[in-house]
Amino acid sequence: MDIYFQDVGFTYQKGTPFESKAIYDIDLSIKDGSFTSIVGHTGSGKSTVLQHLNALKKPTEGTVTIGGRVITNASDNKGLKSLRKKVGIVFQFPEAQLFEETVGKDIAFGPKNFGSTEEEGLLKARELLPLVGLDETFMDRSPFDLSGGQMRRVAIAGVLALEPEVLVLDEPTAGLDPQGRKEIMTMFYDLYKNKGLTIILVTHQMDDVAAYSDHMIVLEKGTVMKEGHPKEIFKEADWLASMQLGVPSTVKFARELEKKFDWTFDSLPLTTDELAEQIINRLPSNGGGSL
Template sequence: MDIRFEEVGYTYQPGTPFQSRALHDINLTIKDSSFTAIVGHTGSGKSTVLQHLNALKKPTSGQVTIGDRVITNFSENKGLKSLRKKVGIVFQFPEAQLFEETVGKDIAFGPKNFGLSEEEGLEKARELLPLVGLDETFMERSPFDLSGGQMRRVAIAGVLALEPEVLVLDEPTAGLDPQGRKEIMDMFYTLYKEQGLTVVLVTHQMDDVATYADHMIVLEKGTVMKEGHPRELFKEAGWLSSMQLGVPSTVRFAHELEEKFEWIFDPLPLTTDELAQQMKDKLASKAGEGL
């Protein structure tokens, strides 16, 4: 299921003294089965775009097409609930949304809200726990007795319980240590590859963009400045810096090696494995030249 923005604009509190334009002239496509990263500094419009992905907000101008459903400023709210099932959003610090007395009941809440019986909802919760790295023993535990990372996994399972076609992640690793961040992102990538989910990642973590995304959209002042494959956009380190954005640590190190040793990396390495392999090849070539 594709999601397409066409000339989308959004204004908060229009027609009042507090009117504020958040988005203008947004044109972008989230392709089915893609892993798309949306980046931009604070105030660039990321959160507002995110809320248009499942019609939590309707555009002030232009239109958003979600699958075969077209959303404009004049769209009726009736029937939008089904879109929330197709496009699941994991908000920043999702563990703050937990409220049920057991993990199983919390995960089952969404499916029950869409018509499943309590027994069916609990069975779905039981099936989902392994997908988020938890086992069946968590079913009867209170979510409030878990660690922060475990609580986040339960909240994510609650979104997955609705069987979305698109999973939107709003800074999903905020507040986690490096190991916890890697575990969560690896989990999302596994879901993307094995479950066929379309994933939209809103993040400041450029290392995550480099490692996982196959498409990257850069927002600035409420509109799309550039988009493309991360490998192409990360070549423009100076331009990204002007947008108050950085580059992945691997790319930064590769640029430093290019300057110091006059090496040329082609293609630009995005991960440590890619960088290590190219360095190994270059050093072997230099050794061969010295023989």
């Protein structure tokens, strides 16, 4: 399911003395089956764009097209519920939204809200637990007796229970240690590859953008500044710095190697595996240059 923004703007409290334009002239495209990252420093408009991705907000100006549905400021709110089933959003610290007495019931809540029976919802919960790294023994446990990481996985399962075509992730690794961050992002990438989900990642973690994304959108002061493949955008480290954004640690290390050894990499390495492969190819035993 493709998503397009055309000339999209949004103003909070429009028509009042307190009106504030959050985004303007937004043109972007997110293709079905892509893993897209949206980046930008605080205040760039990421959160407002995110809330347009499943019509939590309607544009003040322009149009948002989600699949075959065109949303404008005049769109009827009553017709948007089915759209929110297709585009699931995992908000920051989703574990704060848990409320049921058992894990199974919490995951089943969404399907029940869309017409499933409790039995169908619980069956869906049982099927989803392994996908988020938990087993069936969690079904009857209280979500509030779990660790923070486990609670987050339950909350994610609750979003997946609606069987969305698009999964929007708002800083999904916030508050996690490096190992927890890696586990969560690996889980999302497996869902992307094995379930055919379109993933939209809103993040400050440039290493995650480099490791998982095939499309990148840079926001600044409420509008899109660049859109393209991460490999192309991360080449412009000085420009990103002017946007108060960094580059992945692998890119930073590659640039240091280029300066120290007067190298030019064949292509910008975004992951440690890509960097290691290019370094190995430069070793004398492999016919490369000297260190």
